[in-house]
Amino acid sequence: MITMGIDIGSTASKCVLLRDGKEIVAQSIIPVGTGTSGPQRAVDAVFGEAGVCRGDIACLAATGYGRNTFEGADMQVSELSCHAKGVFATFPSARTVVDIGGQDAKVIRLSPQGKMMKFLMNDKCAAGTGRFVSVMAKVLDVELEQMGELSEQSVNRVEISSTCTVFAESEVISLLANRVCPADIAAAIHRSVANRVGGLAQRLGVMDEVVMTGGVARNRGVVKALEAELGTRILVSPVAQLNGAYGAALYAYERATGV
Numbered sequence: 098m099i100t101m102g103i104d105i106g107s108t109a110s111k112c113v114l115l116r117d118g119k120e121i122v123a124q125s126i127i128p129v130g131t132g133t134s135g136p137q138r139a140v141d142a143v144f145g146e147a148g149v150c151r152g153d154i155a156c157l158a159a160t161g162y163g164r165n166t167f168e169g170a171d172m173q174v175s176e177l178s179c180h181a182k183g184v185f186a187t188f189p190s191a192r193t194v195v196d197i198g199g200q201d202a203k204v205i206r207l208s209p210q211g212k213m214m215k216f217l218m219n220d221k222c223a224a225g226t227g228r229f230v231s232v233m234a235k236v237l238d239v240e241l242e243q244m245g246e247l248s249e250q251s252v253n254r255v256e257i258s259s260t261c262t263v264f265a266e267s268e269v270i271s272l273l274a275n276r277v278c279p280a281d282i283a284a285a286i287h288r289s290v291a292n293r294v295g296g297l298a299q300r301l302g303v304m305d306e307v308v309m310t311g312g313v314a315r316n317r318g319v320v321k322a323l324e325a326e327l328g329t330r331i332l333v334s335p336v337a338q339l340n341g342a343y344g345a346a347l348y349a350y351e352r353a354t355g356v
């Protein structure tokens with residue numbers, strides 16, 4: 098049995114095809130989100146990869162910011178529930194989930210049975226989100242995917258004091274003008290994200306194991322900075338950016354099998 102999860106985010110559209118509620122048989126990440134061609138392209142990509150069509154899908158669950166505007170889903174599930182579901186399936190010992198996406202950050206507390214107990218979210222400000230890192234990577238003239246590696250070469254600590262993205266951008270420009278090494282600036286950018294999200298996590302209460310999901314979890318620099326901020330080890334979901342879609346596909350499997 099094949100089930101499908103689609104996570105339509107603010108900045109990326111993600112799809113997962115799951116066989117028998119266990120094995121991921123196809124996956125896609127299209128770097129544009131709700132209101133664009135992204136969702137359809139993400140669907141087409143997994144259908145093409147697995148050689149299946151809509152009629153082969155037992156149940157399709159949509160999640161994410163754009164879940165209600167996606168036609169053709171059998172069910173909609175909140176992204177908080179999907180992240181909880183995906184993480185618990187991968188790490189049953191997880192009690193705290195930190196999800197950093199393109200335009201928001203969420204911290205979720207799981208019960209020992211994997212149910213979402215409470216959460217906190219920042220969706221009011223770009224600080225502490227993927228958007229912050231993307232804006233700063235552009236100023237640094239560095240590919241987003243290289244930011245993690247670059248920050249690991251940092252030797253001197255510099256600070257970015259503004260949390261506001263616009264002011265922080267000016268600070269980065271002025272650091273560059275003062276010939277501060279880009280690696281040190283990249284590390285400061287990651288610490289800024291970690292500081293912001295760490296504050297959210299501490300308000301909720303951090304309980305081990307901590308698992309990170311979302312596109313920003315692919316950035317080792319942010320993960321390490323958050324580990325330092327929280328003083329604890331962070332496990333990164335192997336499907337990081339796809340975790341919401343994976344959770345949705347698991348919900349779809351439960352619906353299809355009546356479990």
Ligand code: ADP
Binds near residue numbers: 108161228242311316
């Ligand atoms: P959303 O669900 O809000 O659309 P995602 O969880 O898909 O967000 O994450 C999107 C963000 O992930 C992007 O804004 C980008 O900052 C970050 N991202 C994606 N891929 C990478 C990567 N390889 N390295 C670093 N950051 C990444």
